[in-house]
Amino acid sequence: MSILNLKEISKESLDLVFNPSGWLIDVSEFYKAVADIIIPRSEYSYTEECKKKADAIAKEINGISLVSGTDLSSSDVPEGSLAYYRVAGLVRADYPWDWYFSSKRMEKELRSAEANPNIAAHFIHISSGGGEAWYLDRLFATLSSLDKPIFAHVEKVCASAAYYIGCTAQRITVETPNCTIGSIGVMCQFTNMKGLYEKLGIKDVQLYADGSDLKNKKILDALYNEKPEEFIKKELNPLRDQFVNAVRSARPSLAELKDDHPALRGEDYRAEEALQVGLVDEILSLEDALSQAHKGGQEYLNTISARNKALTFLPR
Numbered sequence: 001m002s003i004l005n006l007k008e009i010s011k012e013s014l015d016l017v018f019n020p021s022g023w024l025i026d027v028s029e030f031y032k033a034v035a036d037i038i039i040p041r042s043e044y045s046y047t048e049e050c051k052k053k054a055d056a057i058a059k060e061i062n063g064i065s066l067v068s069g070t071d072l073s074s075s076d077v078p079e080g081s082l083a084y085y086r087v088a089g090l091v092r093a094d095y096p097w098d099w100y101f102s103s104k105r106m107e108k109e110l111r112s113a114e115a116n117p118n119i120a121a122h123f124i125h126i127s128s129g130g131g132e133a134w135y136l137d138r139l140f141a142t143l144s145s146l147d148k149p150i151f152a153h154v155e156k157v158c159a160s161a162a163y164y165i166g167c168t169a170q171r172i173t174v175e176t177p178n179c180t181i182g183s184i185g186v187m188c189q190f191t192n193m194k195g196l197y198e199k200l201g202i203k204d205v206q207l208y209a210d211g212s213d214l215k216n217k218k219i220l221d222a223l224y225n226e227k228p229e230e231f232i233k234k235e236l237n238p239l240r241d242q243f244v245n246a247v248r249s250a251r252p253s254l255a256e257l258k259d260d261h262p263a264l265r266g267e268d269y270r271a272e273e274a275l276q277v278g279l280v281d282e283i284l285s286l287e288d289a290l291s292q293a294h295k296g297g298q299e300y301l302n303t304i305s306a307r308n309k310a311l312t313f314l315p316r
Helices: 011-017 027-038 046-060 069-073 103-115 136-145 161-166 194-200 217-224 229-250 271-277 286-312
Strands: 081-091 119-131 150-159 171-174 180-182 268-270
Touching: 046 069, 046 081, 046 286, 069 103, 081 103, 081 161, 081 286, 103 119, 103 136, 119 161, 119 286, 136 161, 136 229, 150 161, 150 286, 161 229, 171 271, 171 286, 180 271, 217 229, 268 271
Parallel strands: 081 119, 119 150, 150 171, 150 180
Antiparallel strands: 180 268
């Protein structure tokens, strides 16, 4: 473990924090400026790891080309390839250093693959218990707008935010009966340190300008005053309703469930139960799931080819 040497911090870096106007407001710019000083440099790249995963899988399965990351926009990939996306670990909207999965990055990759005529279908490989709600509505909308077929395969777990992503697939398969599926709902967690601070003699002082009495009120009432009702009503409930409406629109089997069904209230299931509820379509190996996706992609390309040929015979 290395120790930060304050002497290595340049005057220019400090000027970003202490400038003539006071404290820096744009925190993200400060993070970027001092990242190489405060955060240990890492060559790890989530995008590159996904490409390595796709290459490793493709080597074991003959006749199927998997394309990932920056290669999704390449015209050199074989015709009929599958676009491969890895949704693993914590779901977040954005990670500036490409260390983890990012909803924004996936959206860009989806658009690249959709525009590439050599890519026949999208394949989402999921092993995630969920994460950040923000931006999932945008990613869901993009996934729902795609013309090329989408296939999702679950390894271990597909829950909460990960299911929000996976439910857009025309077909969802799971690796084994022991996979965990579901957790359709919204929650957040805070840690109230007030009691500990008081014991340590630390006082939390917050000052608000006149006319700012509602600023942070919902969150502070939930955190300190044991009055979470407004925060739940105005912040969490809309996200939950959006989530439920999304999965119901994507999965006809879920649209048929009653509003108070456990699957729509956050319950999670083992794969066999999830199959009965309609959360997934089949328990299948990764190899067979990829074969299904490849077949579906070829059928899509054949349909497009037939349509284009038919259009050439129309009178002009």
